[in-house]
Amino acid sequence: MVRTFLILFSALYFSVATAFAFSKSSGLEVTEYELDNGTRLIVIPDRRAPVVTHMIWYEVGSADDPVGKSGISHFLEHLMFKGTKTVPQGEFSSAVSEIGGQENAFTSYDYTAYYQKVSPDALETMMTYEADRMRNLVLSDEVVYPERDVILEERSGRVDNSPGAILSEFAQAALFVHHPYGTPIIGWEHEIAKLEREDILAFYERWYQPWNATVVVAGDVLPENVLAMAERTYGKVVASLAEAKRERIRDPKPVVAKELRYSDERVTNPVWRRAFLAPSYNRAEANEGEALDLLAAILGESVTSRIYKDIVLDKALATSAGSFYQGSALDSGYFGLYATPRGETTVEDLETAMEQVIDLMLEEGVNQEELDRARNSFLKTAIFSRDSQVTLARIFGSVLSIGGKVTDVTEWEDRLKRVSVDDVNAVAKKYLLRDRAVTSYLLPKKG
Amino acid sequence: MVRTFLILFSALYFSVATAFAFSKSSGLEVTEYELDNGTRLIVIPDRRAPVVTHMIWYEVGSADDPVGKSGISHFLEHLMFKGTKTVPQGEFSSAVSEIGGQENAFTSYDYTAYYQKVSPDALETMMTYEADRMRNLVLSDEVVYPERDVILEERSGRVDNSPGAILSEFAQAALFVHHPYGTPIIGWEHEIAKLEREDILAFYERWYQPWNATVVVAGDVLPENVLAMAERTYGKVVASLAEAKRERIRDPKPVVAKELRYSDERVTNPVWRRAFLAPSYNRAEANEGEALDLLAAILGESVTSRIYKDIVLDKALATSAGSFYQGSALDSGYFGLYATPRGETTVEDLETAMEQVIDLMLEEGVNQEELDRARNSFLKTAIFSRDSQVTLARIFGSVLSIGGKVTDVTEWEDRLKRVSVDDVNAVAKKYLLRDRAVTSYLLPKKG
Numbered sequence: 063m064v065r066t067f068l069i070l071f072s073a074l075y076f077s078v079a080t081a082f083a084f085s086k087s088s089g090l091e092v093t094e095y096e097l098d099n100g101t102r103l104i105v106i107p108d109r110r111a112p113v114v115t116h117m118i119w120y121e122v123g124s125a126d127d128p129v130g131k132s133g134i135s136h137f138l139e140h141l142m143f144k145g146t147k148t149v150p151q152g153e154f155s156s157a158v159s160e161i162g163g164q165e166n167a168f169t170s171y172d173y174t175a176y177y178q179k180v181s182p183d184a185l186e187t188m189m190t191y192e193a194d195r196m197r198n199l200v201l202s203d204e205v206v207y208p209e210r211d212v213i214l215e216e217r218s219g220r221v222d223n224s225p226g227a228i229l230s231e232f233a234q235a236a237l238f239v240h241h242p243y244g245t246p247i248i249g250w251e252h253e254i255a256k257l258e259r260e261d262i263l264a265f266y267e268r269w270y271q272p273w274n275a276t277v278v279v280a281g282d283v284l285p286e287n288v289l290a291m292a293e294r295t296y297g298k299v300v301a302s303l304a305e306a307k308r309e310r311i312r313d314p315k316p317v318v319a320k321e322l323r324y325s326d327e328r329v330t331n332p333v334w335r336r337a338f339l340a341p342s343y344n345r346a347e348a349n350e351g352e353a354l355d356l357l358a359a360i361l362g363e364s365v366t367s368r369i370y371k372d373i374v375l376d377k378a379l380a381t382s383a384g385s386f387y388q389g390s391a392l393d394s395g396y397f398g399l400y401a402t403p404r405g406e407t408t409v410e411d412l413e414t415a416m417e418q419v420i421d422l423m424l425e426e427g428v429n430q431e432e433l434d435r436a437r438n439s440f441l442k443t444a445i446f447s448r449d450s451q452v453t454l455a456r457i458f459g460s461v462l463s464i465g466g467k468v469t470d471v472t473e474w475e476d477r478l479k480r481v482s483v484d485d486v487n488a489v490a491k492k493y494l495l496r497d498r499a500v501t502s503y504l505l506p507k508k509g
Numbered sequence: 510m511v512r513t514f515l516i517l518f519s520a521l522y523f524s525v526a527t528a529f530a531f532s533k534s535s536g537l538e539v540t541e542y543e544l545d546n547g548t549r550l551i552v553i554p555d556r557r558a559p560v561v562t563h564m565i566w567y568e569v570g571s572a573d574d575p576v577g578k579s580g581i582s583h584f585l586e587h588l589m590f591k592g593t594k595t596v597p598q599g600e601f602s603s604a605v606s607e608i609g610g611q612e613n614a615f616t617s618y619d620y621t622a623y624y625q626k627v628s629p630d631a632l633e634t635m636m637t638y639e640a641d642r643m644r645n646l647v648l649s650d651e652v653v654y655p656e657r658d659v660i661l662e663e664r665s666g667r668v669d670n671s672p673g674a675i676l677s678e679f680a681q682a683a684l685f686v687h688h689p690y691g692t693p694i695i696g697w698e699h700e701i702a703k704l705e706r707e708d709i710l711a712f713y714e715r716w717y718q719p720w721n722a723t724v725v726v727a728g729d730v731l732p733e734n735v736l737a738m739a740e741r742t743y744g745k746v747v748a749s750l751a752e753a754k755r756e757r758i759r760d761p762k763p764v765v766a767k768e769l770r771y772s773d774e775r776v777t778n779p780v781w782r783r784a785f786l787a788p789s790y791n792r793a794e795a796n797e798g799e800a801l802d803l804l805a806a807i808l809g810e811s812v813t814s815r816i817y818k819d820i821v822l823d824k825a826l827a828t829s830a831g832s833f834y835q836g837s838a839l840d841s842g843y844f845g846l847y848a849t850p851r852g853e854t855t856v857e858d859l860e861t862a863m864e865q866v867i868d869l870m871l872e873e874g875v876n877q878e879e880l881d882r883a884r885n886s887f888l889k890t891a892i893f894s895r896d897s898q899v900t901l902a903r904i905f906g907s908v909l910s911i912g913g914k915v916t917d918v919t920e921w922e923d924r925l926k927r928v929s930v931d932d933v934n935a936v937a938k939k940y941l942l943r944d945r946a947v948t949s950y951l952l953p954k955k956g
Contacts, residue, residue, distance in 0.1 A: 129576045130758035232686065232765040239682040240697065250687065250761045311577035314697045318679040321768040323943075496770075 092458065092468050093285035097297045100273030100305065104458050104468065105288045106280040108451050114281030115451045116188045117177035118196075119459040121276070122269035124249070125171040125242035125393070126308055133249020134265045136169040137213055137257055141266075142176060143167075144205045146198035151205075154191040157184075171243055172392040173463035179452060182282055189277075189295035196270050196299050206259040214255060217248050225326035226333060226504055233502045236320045237337050241313045241393060272296065273305040276462050280455040310393055313339075319496040325507040331381075332409045333504040334416070335400045340387065340493040342395035344464050351389045352478045353485040354397060354493070358387040359436035360428050360486065361419070362399070366435060369399070372419050379407045379415050392464040397493055409503055420494060427487045441475060539905065539915050540732035544744045547720030547752065551905050551915065552735045553727040555898050561728030562898045563635045564624035565643075566906040568723070569716035571696070572618040572689035572840070573755055580696020581712045583616040584660055584704055588713075589623060590614075591652045593645035598652075601638040604631075618690055619839040620910035626899060629730055636724075636742035643717050643746050653706040661702060664695050672773035673780060673951055680949040683767045684784050688760045688840060719743065720752040723909050727902040757840055760786075766943040772954040778828070779856045780951040781863070782847045787834065787940040789842035791911050798836045799925045800932040801844060801940070805834040806883035807875050807933065808866070809846070813882060816846070819866050826854045826862050839911040844940055856950055867941060874934045888922060 095103040127134045145151035158165045163180035178188045221227045231246050238244035248254070277296060279288050316339050343351035362369035362384030373383040383401035399420070403412045447453050461471050542550040574581045592598035605612045610627035625635045668674045678693050685691035695701070724743060726735050763786050790798035809816035809831030820830040830848035846867070850859045894900050908918050 130756075229765060231761075232767075235686040236683060236767065239679065239686075240692065245687065252759055252761065309577075312699055314678075314699065317771065318676060319770040320679075320683065321770070323766040323768070324764065 101296045102276040103292050104278045105285040108280050109282045114182045114185050115179045115455045117278040117455050118192050119175045119276040119463045121274050121463050123170045123172040124247040132245045133254040139167050139169045146195050186291040193295040201263050225329045229324040229504050233500050236500045271301045272299045278455045278459040280451050316498045320500045323503045325505040327507045329506045334409050335502040336499050338397045339498045340397040342391035343389045352481045353489040354387045357486050358385045359440040361385040364439050548743045549723040550739050551725045552732040555727050556729045561629045561632050562626045562902045564725040564902050564906050565639050566622045566723040566910045568721050568910050570617045570619040571694040579692045580701040586614050586616045593642050633738040640742040648710050672776045676771040676951050680947050683947045718748045719746045725902045725906040727898050763945045767947045770950045772952040774954045776953045781856050782949040784947050785844045786945045787844040789838035790836045799928045800936040801834045804933050805832045806887040808832040811886050
């Protein structure tokens, strides 16, 4: 069985982009190569166990799906497990499971990635299989159309069966009125249903090329050995099309406050959410990305945060409440607030209380003490996340796939440490504006 | 001076699609021809005065603008007045004004049209000029780029200077989350600013072709004479590309109630609006379009309508309030409600009162008497509108440009007469649902 999953921006699915923390003094020596055909290779040493994580990242995601053909990127991700000209369906997955390895794949707005976690002696085999399916996938009718039904069922299970997901799709569409981030990663149902083999094939041809791939290897390996293996495998892949750039349309300036209400019989606990358009790290000026991350930490990412203390502890209005910053994106990111009312609290009262926390913070500003505390806590979480080898590889892969550099990762902790109280207050005042926001109310349906 | 204008769906700009009324017994004999190159010709007799209206309708509008290049259709409409290979800029317009004629042009989501109202002896000259600019337009940098600045100024004047228009753009984008009706006809500012000569040229080449044009002539003319003139002028135009069909993406099923709030210092009177997605005549099942037109008439298109009587007269909550049905579209239409509070009435109270009117109507249903009264009044307005020759020509041109037939116009009155109370109640229950609606609040900005 192939398990695939989607990375969705929504807090309802996937809370926060994994943070990353490596100070210059961390001693993490990341080696970067580029093969002759344009494939980039990143090797991250991790010698704690005889395990290696091998990932390939394609710089293409659902926001690159042709207009009217949403869901192609994710569809293709499924099809990548269907066999190639020389490798029958199932052989690659069997090779992973036979040695006790793990594999997975995920599609995001901006990238699509595949990985295996195996013992180091299987790395070259993994590379051989992965390089093979970069260009040799067999996309026959027999393979494509049954999988389309699988995806429609997946969508039905994920979205139609989840009131929160239904609302979340429209909230995303309201936040990004024009930009393709407003279209679901998995695609709109009526468009998935019409995707044809030719569409997928054209998309595969266009984007699954050596110049559009980054291979990330983390584990108990020597960079020069990995390079040699990569040259013997990926290095042999010949591009069939010249390098191309992604072009994305832009949204108009946000000026209208939006509210979305969705009522459903299946909702037992209401959910209140508000998302403010805010730049991603990639699009931010100076250190705004770092400041937004710390703002989220101060406001609502721990039990000592403003929102948690006020809303959950002191006033006991919510069973959960907090904030997050989605700063990992090629184009725009956003800043989110969320809360679930407790007991008899109405969503309206909860919203008022949440707004009071924000207004007070905007009025008095954050202080040095809470910034330091939030930063320490935030960095600890980030450092802890590095403990997972897959997460470690994923941090580099995602940053590099949206135009970032290795130093964006390795120097991030130092940049975070330089963020001042003024920096945090500046981004709060600049971005936490109702005109930039979509508020969503997930409500039980009255009988 | 060329005067161009936009047809915008929004009630804030342009209240209701002009209705049309011709019974089979009206004796209106419309003649339809097709030239060898595919140009369609419609001749409508109107012998009341020695005047003729000559219109050309291209089946292309802003909803056909390439994604990311919004505004092209409208931009091209401006450029159509800039001169051709053989006709210098200004000559066509001078020819119209010298004989005391009038001319104009307009761009909609689905079509772009040009017309002149002149004396019948000038008709062939008009056709000659119009046929010439179908394929011979000169689109040089010198012509295109200064006009782009003119359009940016036009947009600024129309939209940025109008709080209602600003909100209306986002309301339209919220109603049509995916379909291009969610993009302004004039285009998003940042996209207009990047339109290039090559973009316009490609668009002109693609759509300004004889097979994509309908010529409508209304006036004191004989059909066979008009046909002869059309053959001598339009008939000589050679297509440079083969016929193509427009392809439009579809929206996902609406399930989320949306509210948009826009506050602006320039707003003195708040405005409340609610638009429900509803099928256009073109997409409606059976007689739903006719029933929606009559529902709008019953609810709020005259001083005897439910909304007017309750909200404006009895409760005196609003200075204006009503409903309308936008049923003229190639794809989806919508049903609109609007109200402007009077005196100290809050928008919230007004909304509650409007909702009560709707709820009562849904609960008790409309009755035969009010249907008959509304139908009579509605038909009178429609018949009255026919008095304008330009409107007469425009009715046929717009219906034919969105896939309709001449009989859709000529038999409309008869179809309207067959609509029953049950038909009206059925569309009300089917389409006046909050999940299909976008509510907009235009509000003064608090100091």
